[in-house]
Amino acid sequence: MQLTLNEKIFTFFATLIEKICGISYSLEKIYLIKGELYKIAQSFGYESLEKFYLKIRDDFETGKVNSHLLREIVDRLVINETQFFRDFHPFEVLRKYLLPKLFWEKRKDRKISIWSAGCSTGQEPYSIAMILLEYFSFQLFNYDLKIWATDISFSNLEKAKKGLYSNSEIGRGVPVHFLFKYFKSKNSEWEIREEVKALVKFDFLNLIEAEKKVFEKFDLIFCRYVLIYFSDSIKEKIWETLWNSLNSGGCLILGATELAPKSFPDMEKKIIDKVTLFFKK
Numbered sequence: 596m597q598l599t600l601n602e603k604i605f606t607f608f609a610t611l612i613e614k615i616c617g618i619s620y621s622l623e624k625i626y627l628i629k630g631e632l633y634k635i636a637q638s639f640g641y642e643s644l645e646k647f648y649l650k651i652r653d654d655f656e657t658g659k660v661n662s663h664l665l666r667e668i669v670d671r672l673v674i675n676e677t678q679f680f681r682d683f684h685p686f687e688v689l690r691k692y693l694l695p696k697l698f699w700e701k702r703k704d705r706k707i708s709i710w711s712a713g714c715s716t717g718q719e720p721y722s723i724a725m726i727l728l729e730y731f732s733f734q735l736f737n738y739d740l741k742i743w744a745t746d747i748s749f750s751n752l753e754k755a756k757k758g759l760y761s762n763s764e765i766g767r768g769v770p771v772h773f774l775f776k777y778f779k780s781k782n783s784e785w786e787i788r789e790e791v792k793a794l795v796k797f798d799f800l801n802l803i804e805a806e807k808k809v810f811e812k813f814d815l816i817f818c819r820y821v822l823i824y825f826s827d828s829i830k831e832k833i834w835e836t837l838w839n840s841l842n843s844g845g846c847l848i849l850g851a852t853e854l855a856p857k858s859f860p861d862m863e864k865k866i867i868d869k870v871t872l873f874f875k876k
């Protein structure tokens with residue numbers, strides 16, 4: 596099949612994106628990134644997408660890739676959609692079931708570590724942190740609570756670290772009593788309070804490389820609405836890495852509509868209050 600120039604350009608960028616971060620854009624979904632590609636080309640001073648494409652293609656062929664530009668492409672083409680307490684039920688299950696279970700199981704070493712993999716602009720790990728603060732309010736100094744939040748997008752991580760959110764971001768999920776307890780108003784925005792920030796450590800991590808970079812084990816792993824964008828083979832590979840990063844007795848949580856790419860002999864699936872949980876025996 597002969598591709599048009601536009602199709603050739605988009606196929607090139609789709610292949611590039613899949614290589615860098617695993618996100619798979621088929622030609623039918625290319626309309627999703629078309630506008631962003633134009634914007635990136637313009638911001639780097641190219642008057643047409645074709646010239647931008649030719650430059651990047653040549654850079655790749657001659658091994659002179661501009662890492663700043665690649666970073667910008669990834670930042671603009673990843674899907675950041677997120678919100679505080681997204682889907683509500685997983686956070687209720689965390690509060691009502693998972694934390695009481697961990698509280699009991701970890702009563703000796705009193706260390707609980709949670710990984711939010713693909714944390715976007717911070718709403719997911721901060722929602723987890725607020726639930727931890729609620730649950731452990733009287734035991735806070737007796738427990739070592741840690742949330743590791745990682746993402747591939749530097750601009751997402753920058754925003755997450757600042758912890759500043761607009762009224763509309765707050766309006767999408769933050770209960771009013773949490774707003775007054777865990778945020779302070781700053782100009783026309785809301786800043787997450789230090790006690791919440793203190794529980795979360797943000798880091799850059801490309802999940803494709805996680806297998807070689809993550810050696811720690813976690814009690815809970817949230818990887819919600821991240822794997823859906825990957826091809827089946829990449830999904831399986833990352834899923835295996837996440838599974839290997841889970842402590843025994845630990846639990847992995849996906850997005851509401853997501854299925855486990857693969858099951859393991861030590862995996863036990865439970866559905867509690869509409870949330871599917873994958874426990875490691």
Ligand SMILES: C[S@@+](CC[C@H](N)C(=O)[O-])C[C@H]1O[C@@H](n2cnc3c(N)ncnc32)[C@H](O)[C@@H]1O
Pocket residue numbers: 615616617618673674675676677678681712713714715716719745746747748751800801802803818819820821850
């Ligand atoms: C749709 S958001 C989901 C955010 C959050 N987990 C939630 O459910 O609200 C997907 C996130 O995955 C990140 N992401 C995509 N590919 C990634 C990769 N290869 N490594 C790490 N993060 C990635 C994106 O930057 C984006 O922030």
